[in-house]
Amino acid sequence: MxxxxxxxxxxxxxxRALREREVELRLREMESNIHVNDAAxxxxxxxxxxNSQKPWMNKVILGGKLFVLGVxxxxxxxxxxxxxxxxIVAALGWMSYKxxxxxxKTNL
Structure with a gap:
């Protein structure tokens, strides 16, 4: 037994040893392919x-928008x-009248 x-x-x-060797061999092959086929x-x-506007023009437009928003x-x-x-004046007047x-009216 x-x-x-x-x-x-x-x-x-x-x-297990055979699988490890196969993996190492495949990794070496892939690495060599990478170095051979370096992309340009x-x-x-x-x-x-x-037709892009000038950078200062964009800032002027943004400033104008901000000014209009503030006003x-x-x-x-x-x-x-x-x-x-x-x-408030109407409410005070109505309370004063009341x-x-x-x-x-007195009920006697």
Whole structure:
């Protein structure tokens, strides 16, 4: 029995060694193919459209957009504050009327 198990272990060991050698050989072949077939080096360049604007022009446009946005916000805040003032004055007037000028009915 032990000779059978020893024989099986020896076969497994040889098979593993054979697979390792095959893998090493295949890796060497792949490495040699890589070095033989070196691809040509191509330098890349940034694509520039023909009708692109100048960089300072883009900044001017962005600044103009920001200015218009700021003016729009200021106008919106001013309108909101005037509207809030009208609402507050109307609410105070209505409360004053209710408290001081509306006649109280007394049931005697």
């Amino acid at each position: 032990t000779s059978e198990s020893n024989r099986q272990k020896e076969l497994d060991h040889r098979e 080096f191509h330098e890349t360049v940034k694509h520039q459209p023909e 729009g916000v200021l106008v919106a805040v001013k309108i909101a504050s005037v509207l809030a003032g009208f609402i 408290l001081f000028f509306e006649s109280k």
